[in-house]
Amino acid sequence: MEKSVLKRVLSFYVEGFRSMTIGKTLWLIILVKLFVMFVFLKIFFFPSYLGKFDNAAEKQEYVSNELIQRAK
Amino acid sequence: MIAEIDISLIDWSRAQFALTAFYHWLFVPLTLGLGIVQAVMETIYYKTGDEFWKKTAKFWMKLFGINFAIGVATGLILEFEFGTNWSNYSWFVGDIFGAPLAIEGVVAFFMEATFIAVMFFGWNKVGKGFHLASTWLTILGATISAFWILVANGWMQYPAGMGFNPDTVRNEMESFWAVAFSPVAINKFFHTVLSGWIIGAMFVAGISSWYLLRKREMKFALASIKVAVVFGLIACLLSIWTGDGSASQVAEKQPMKLAAMEGLYEGDNGVNLVGIGILNPGKKEYNDNEKAFLFKIDVPIPKFLSYLAFGKFNAYVPGIKNILDGGYKQPDGTVALSANEKIARGKLAIDALSGYKKAKADSALYANKADSIKLALAAEIENYAETVSDDTEVTSEVLTADELFSGKAAEIQTRIADSRKQLDDNFDYFGYGYIKEPKDLIPPLSLTFYAFRVMVILGGFLLLLFALATYFSYKNKFEAKRWLQWTCLISIFLAIFAGQAGWVVAEVGRQPWAIQDILPTSAAISQLSASSVQLTFFIFLALFTVLLIAELKILTSAIKKGPQINEQ
Numbered sequence: 001m002e003k004s005v006l007k008r009v010l011s012f013y014v015e016g017f018r019s020m021t022i023g024k025t026l027w028l029i030i031l032v033k034l035f036v037m038f039v040f041l042k043i044f045f046f047p048s049y050l051g052k053f054d055n056a057a058e059k060q061e062y063v064s065n066e067l068i069q070r071a072k
Numbered sequence: 073m074i075a076e077i078d079i080s081l082i083d084w085s086r087a088q089f090a091l092t093a094f095y096h097w098l099f100v101p102l103t104l105g106l107g108i109v110q111a112v113m114e115t116i117y118y119k120t121g122d123e124f125w126k127k128t129a130k131f132w133m134k135l136f137g138i139n140f141a142i143g144v145a146t147g148l149i150l151e152f153e154f155g156t157n158w159s160n161y162s163w164f165v166g167d168i169f170g171a172p173l174a175i176e177g178v179v180a181f182f183m184e185a186t187f188i189a190v191m192f193f194g195w196n197k198v199g200k201g202f203h204l205a206s207t208w209l210t211i212l213g214a215t216i217s218a219f220w221i222l223v224a225n226g227w228m229q230y231p232a233g234m235g236f237n238p239d240t241v242r243n244e245m246e247s248f249w250a251v252a253f254s255p256v257a258i259n260k261f262f263h264t265v266l267s268g269w270i271i272g273a274m275f276v277a278g279i280s281s282w283y284l285l286r287k288r289e290m291k292f293a294l295a296s297i298k299v300a301v302v303f304g305l306i307a308c309l310l311s312i313w314t315g316d317g318s319a320s321q322v323a324e325k326q327p328m329k330l331a332a333m334e335g336l337y338e339g340d341n342g343v344n345l346v347g348i349g350i351l352n353p354g355k356k357e358y359n360d361n362e363k364a365f366l367f368k369i370d371v372p373i374p375k376f377l378s379y380l381a382f383g384k385f386n387a388y389v390p391g392i393k394n395i396l397d398g399g400y401k402q403p404d405g406t407v408a409l410s411a412n413e414k415i416a417r418g419k420l421a422i423d424a425l426s427g428y429k430k431a432k433a434d435s436a437l438y439a440n441k442a443d444s445i446k447l448a449l450a451a452e453i454e455n456y457a458e459t460v461s462d463d464t465e466v467t468s469e470v471l472t473a474d475e476l477f478s479g480k481a482a483e484i485q486t487r488i489a490d491s492r493k494q495l496d497d498n499f500d501y502f503g504y505g506y507i508k509e510p511k512d513l514i515p516p517l518s519l520t521f522y523a524f525r526v527m528v529i530l531g532g533f534l535l536l537l538f539a540l541a542t543y544f545s546y547k548n549k550f551e552a553k554r555w556l557q558w559t560c561l562i563s564i565f566l567a568i569f570a571g572q573a574g575w576v577v578a579e580v581g582r583q584p585w586a587i588q589d590i591l592p593t594s595a596a597i598s599q600l601s602a603s604s605v606q607l608t609f610f611i612f613l614a615l616f617t618v619l620l621i622a623e624l625k626i627l628t629s630a631i632k633k634g635p636q637i638n639e640q
Contacts, residue, residue, distance in 0.1 A: 012189075012193060012194075012197060013189065013193065015193070015197075016189065016192065016193025016194075017193075019193075022134065022137075022138070022626065022630065023137070023141075023192070025626065026137065026138060026141035026142070026626070027141070029141060029142060029619075029622055030141055030144060030145075033145065033619065034145060036615065037145060037148065037149065037152075041149070041152065041608075041611070041615075042152055045156075045604075045607075045608050045611065046152035046153070046155065046156045046608070047155075047156060048155040048156065048159070049155065049156050049157075049159035049598040049600070050155075050159050050162070050163060051155075056240075059163060060163070060239075060240055060241045060242070063159075063160055063163040063164065063241050064238075064241040064425065064429055066160055066595075066599075067160065067164070067241065067422065067425065067595060068422060068425060068426045068429070070506060070594065070595050071418075071419060071422040071505045071506050071595075
């Protein structure tokens with residue numbers, strides 16, 4: 001019986017990943033990089049500056065004040 | 073009271089953005105260019121059925137994969153920086169800037185993620201045609217991603233298709249098509265992608281030359297060179313065309329950038345194009361009497377800058393002083409305003425925003441507390457009545473309070489309408505309201521001038537190199553030309569350098585603007601401490617350097633191993 005499309009796609013990826021040589025190192029680099037970017041850098045060093053405000057109204061109030069005051 | 077923004081904060085934030093963009097741009101052009109070369113090679117395999125071309129394509133695909141894996145997601149850091157370092161900017165234009173970036177994310181994810189898997193895992197598992205289509209669709213996806221990023225960048229150089237909403241303090245998209253297909257964005261896309269093609273072609277020609285110098289993989293190297301140099305030559309020729317388009321766009325929409333690119337202080341009709349030159353470091357002010365150059369040689373086509381900029385040899389090209397002083401006729405027939413006039417209009421726009429906000433707040437107060445305001449007005453009137461003499465007639469106190477309320481409410485509506493009109497009338501100059509002195513509108517001249525020369529001169533050199541390489545390659549003499557092989561190898565770095573110089577011209581040349589005429593960097597930036605930006609600058613420097621070392625190590629290891637094609 002023919003395998004379902006989903007199983008064929010899954011097996012395509014599984015076999016592809018298994019047969020990788022240099023690709024395994026590259027995937028390791030990608031995963032470490034993403035971890036450093038999203039878990040380390042984003043959380044600790046790059047929070048959204050306007051994220052400290054609760055809603056859009058507060059954000060627009062803050063930005064409009066900034067834009068007005070900085071021209072003085 | 074808001075503290076004055078520290079200049080070093082702006083400089084460090086800009087340096088951090090530049091650093092991130094520089095590193096990101098090491099990976100992207102190679103993806104764009106190498107992707108096309110490998111797709112062409114696979115197409116030859118598809119057409120001929122020759123296994124040699126399949127192996128050749130697979131080798132370059134391996135190098136493509138290494139570069140892609142190391143470079144993927146490095147651009148996301150730029151988006152982190154928008155949210156943290158450039159929060160005013162992000163809020164002010166997020167509605168417009170967000171759309172192309174969101175499309176880029178979706179396209180990049182679905183197209184590249186889907187088809188790149190087939191490209192790498194699908195050999196011998198899917199049909200030849202389907203595999204070839206996946207290879208082309210992978211590179212098409214990467215190119216479409218680049219398109220949306222460059223649309224966003226193009227919009228910053230030439231903001232079009234938007235309207236400012238003072239209620240949300242955001243620029244809102246009024247025409248998606250005006251944003252997506254602005255002439256600046258389209259030209260920028262082609263010019264930038266072509267620079268990637270040149271780098272990709274040079275990479276293939278250079279690495280192949282290395283094999284020839286080592287007397288290895290000869291058939292593979294010569295065949296790869298034949299594909300790469302023709303591709304590089306075509307890309308160079310097309311980039312001259314798009315470069316010409318860029319010059320016209322810059323002349324029309326960013327005349328100060330053009331003046332900085334040329335070191336042109338005093339404009340004229342029929343201006344020559346500077347070929348090479350050394351700027352006079354003794355010239356400290358734009359309006360002093362010092363000469364602009366210690367030495368310069370113009371391109372030997374008279375009035376060439378005027379022609380490149382406006383298509384006419386006698387066209388007027390304004391210099392820095394003219395742009396700041398105003399009074400000259402612009403391409404659209406209007407008379408240019410002086411910098412001081414623009415600054416005054418910018419301040420009017422910002423004052424109008426302030427007035428609009430206050431009037432809106434008063435309006436909301438009158439709407440929400442009408443009854444208490446009326447009572448207060450009635451009490452005022454009563455107090456007034458008690459203080460006047462008995463023979464003064466005070467008729468209906470309640471009616472007078474209503475009238476007074478209506479009058480004040482109408483006055484507030486008039487203030488709203490007047491502020492809005494003043495804002496709309498002057499919004500084109502909004503960003504000038506932050507400029508302290510006209511000279512602050514001059515971008516870093518030396519960097520812009522020299523970077524432009526580096527880009528153009530290296531571009532010309534690469535054109536010549538590709539032409540020579542094509543000639544010797546198709547005459548089957550490339551193998552014997554060791555000097556040409558060495559030149560091709562070294563020129564990988566020159567091509568990368570030319571591409572980076574192009575970005576310096578584009579981005580440094582538009583300073584002080586984050587968004588041309590609308591928002592300078594001093595207003596776009598978040599209130600952070602300069603030291604925190606310095607810290608993340610050095611974290612990025614370390615992270616990216618590690619990634620670059622990893623890329624170089626893995627790439628050189630793969631190159632040393634070679635395609636291992638049996639050439640017998």
